[in-house]
Amino acid sequence: MAGEIGTIDRFASERSLALYLGMANLDNSSGKFRGSKAPKHVNTRAKGAMMAAVDKHRKCVPESQGYYEKKRIEGKSHNQAIRALGRQLCRIIFRMLKQNRAYEMRTKINENT
Numbered sequence: 001m002a003g004e005i006g007t008i009d010r011f012a013s014e015r016s017l018a019l020y021l022g023m024a025n026l027d028n029s030s031g032k033f034r035g036s037k038a039p040k041h042v043n044t045r046a047k048g049a050m051m052a053a054v055d056k057h058r059k060c061v062p063e064s065q066g067y068y069e070k071k072r073i074e075g076k077s078h079n080q081a082i083r084a085l086g087r088q089l090c091r092i093i094f095r096m097l098k099q100n101r102a103y104e105m106r107t108k109i110n111e112n113t
Helices: 013-018 043-060 064-075 080-098
Strands: none
Touching: 013 080, 043 064, 043 080, 064 080
């Protein structure tokens, strides 16, 4: 996936990276009408790799599994829930590449102890 993304400086924001990876929709609202549409310029190889990576991440990280299940309870399909989780991971990937940092797994701190 890193080869498909190239340099992070190509992307002005995490939203533009998410659009490129197919993890975000374009706003298609007008007046009272609210809607969105799939972007036309998506790197399909990167999108496929991202979808597979997100699904693997969901299976390995309990917090991601919880987020996925929350989206499913909200009525989202499997692919919609995966894309929602993918959008969250795009934010992380964008920050990692901008700050030149490795991924750090963080666990929640129990506030009751």
